[in-house]
Amino acid sequence: MDKIVIEGGVPLKGEVKISGSKNSALPILAATLLAEGTCRIKNLPLLKDIETMLKILEFLGAKIKIRKKAVEINTESVKNIPAPYDLVRLMRGSVCILGPLLARFRKAIVSLPGGCIIGPRPIDLHLKGLEKLGAEIEIDKGYIKAKAKKLKGRRIFLGGTFGSSVLATANLMMAAALAEGETLIEFAAGEPEIVDLANFLNKMGAKVKEAGSHLLRIKGVKKLRGVSYRIIPDRVEAGTYLIAGLITRGKVSIKGAISGHLGAIIDKTEEAGAKVEIKKNSLYVENSQWPLKSVNLITLPYPGFPTDMQAQFMVLMCLSEGTSVITERVFPRRFMHIGELNRMGADIVVEENSAIVRGGRKFVGTRVMASDLRASAALVLASLAAEGKTEISRVYHLDRGYEGLVEKLTGLGAKIKRTN
Numbered sequence: 245m246d247k248i249v250i251e252g253g254v255p256l257k258g259e260v261k262i263s264g265s266k267n268s269a270l271p272i273l274a275a276t277l278l279a280e281g282t283c284r285i286k287n288l289p290l291l292k293d294i295e296t297m298l299k300i301l302e303f304l305g306a307k308i309k310i311r312k313k314a315v316e317i318n319t320e321s322v323k324n325i326p327a328p329y330d331l332v333r334l335m336r337g338s339v340c341i342l343g344p345l346l347a348r349f350r351k352a353i354v355s356l357p358g359g360c361i362i363g364p365r366p367i368d369l370h371l372k373g374l375e376k377l378g379a380e381i382e383i384d385k386g387y388i389k390a391k392a393k394k395l396k397g398r399r400i401f402l403g404g405t406f407g408s409s410v411l412a413t414a415n416l417m418m419a420a421a422l423a424e425g426e427t428l429i430e431f432a433a434g435e436p437e438i439v440d441l442a443n444f445l446n447k448m449g450a451k452v453k454e455a456g457s458h459l460l461r462i463k464g465v466k467k468l469r470g471v472s473y474r475i476i477p478d479r480v481e482a483g484t485y486l487i488a489g490l491i492t493r494g495k496v497s498i499k500g501a502i503s504g505h506l507g508a509i510i511d512k513t514e515e516a517g518a519k520v521e522i523k524k525n526s527l528y529v530e531n532s533q534w535p536l537k538s539v540n541l542i543t544l545p546y547p548g549f550p551t552d553m554q555a556q557f558m559v560l561m562c563l564s565e566g567t568s569v570i571t572e573r574v575f576p577r578r579f580m581h582i583g584e585l586n587r588m589g590a591d592i593v594v595e596e597n598s599a600i601v602r603g604g605r606k607f608v609g610t611r612v613m614a615s616d617l618r619a620s621a622a623l624v625l626a627s628l629a630a631e632g633k634t635e636i637s638r639v640y641h642l643d644r645g646y647e648g649l650v651e652k653l654t655g656l657g658a659k660i661k662r663t664n
């Protein structure tokens with residue numbers, strides 16, 4: 245199995261280009277199931293999760309052509325066959341084919357996505373939403389079986405114990421796009437990836453209004469057409485490089501980042517004493533103020549601080565002066581990175597859904613093991629700042645969400661290599 249080896253302590257310098265957003269691309273690829281004609285999706289990040297979604301679509305019968313960073317998808321010959329466990333289990337995001345399949349065939353069979361290392365990830369909100377639109381759903385031998393004579397728009401409250409749900413909102417938006425009448429989704433997720441999906445659907449001919457707010461309005465239409473669409477840049481990748489620049493005391497320009505999508509991250513780094521320069525199509529970060537000071541944070545649905553940046557920000561807090569309390573409100577058990585960070589020299593304890601991070605530490609290179617996508621990103625960051633060499637194993641987690649990580653970091657001057 246591959247490993248990443250990093251010799252730490254090199255200040256990163258230069259420019260890094262941000263790839264297309266993984267979490268936008270996944271539901272947008274699923275939404276091509278709704279189109280008559282060919283869709284061309286541009287700025288597609290070449291990642292393991294994207295490959296999995298394309299394999300699922302191909303399994304269902306879609307015709308797919310990949311051309312550099314774009315993909316052409318025609319789903320007209322897709323058949324209504326079960327989406328199998330072997331593919332769906334690879335990634336929770338595959339559950340977002342449920343809404344489009346149901347809208348298109350009035351019947352869908354999709355394997356339950358199964359467990360996940362970042363905590364229990366129920367799909368009750370997905371099912372509740374689709375049932376309100378008129379679907380009958382049963383869970384049978386690990387499969388979700390949904391059918392509907394017709395889907396009929398109505399008012400649906402979609403809030404859950406932990407607030408809004410990104411993919412439940414996406415699933416429902418896609419199903420409602422072809423439903424009869426108007427659907428109102430109350431407590432909808434307002435993440436930029438949801439707005440991206442709404443923009444894609446609207447370009448296809450859908451009538452989605454107020455995306456980005458907590459009250460989403462969708463007027464059903466009879467059909468949707470294939471279109472060409474460019475995916476937004478990945479805000480989590482941008483945030484990760486921002487932290488990389490800060491913890492290595494480097495000078496990094498993050499090209500393509502949309503500052504408006506990174507408000508909470510920029511705000512917290514500034515509160516810690518860093519300066520982030522916002523330019524037209526990029527962010528520039530230079531750490532002239534070292535050490536930074538510890539700050540507290542709580543992860544929340546957008547526009548709050550994203551859970552997908554919690555592990556990476558914790559690395560910054562380990563190196564800052566003071567004590568930081570980081571509370572996880574989206575996935576209360578998402579703390580797998582802590583054990584390995586402590587092995588590298590951090591001082592972090594967990595109390596319920598909060599991590600207490602005593603700062604002013606330094607990392608020392610050693611052998612560590614990646615456990616999930618963002619936890620792995622945190623280990624890469626800690627290694628970049630560490631004294632000596634770190635060997636990270638199980639790096640396939642990184643392949644799920646960071647396109648060309650080794651190449652991009654090498655371009656910034658990091659001493660990093662991937663070995664087998």
Ligand code: EPU
Pocket residue numbers: 266267268270336337364365366367368369370371404405406407408409410411412433551552574575576617618645
């Ligand atoms: N939840 C429920 N019931 C549901 C659905 C969700 O209780 O039916 C709960 C979850 O357990 C969680 C909270 O609601 O506590 C929010 O989960 P959400 O549904 O928003 O997560 P998701 O849509 O499954 C997406 C991203 C995740 C990201 C979360 C939160 C994709 C493919 N995945 O997941 O991304 O952490 O939103 O922003 O878009 C990652 O990229 O590393 C990643 C895990």
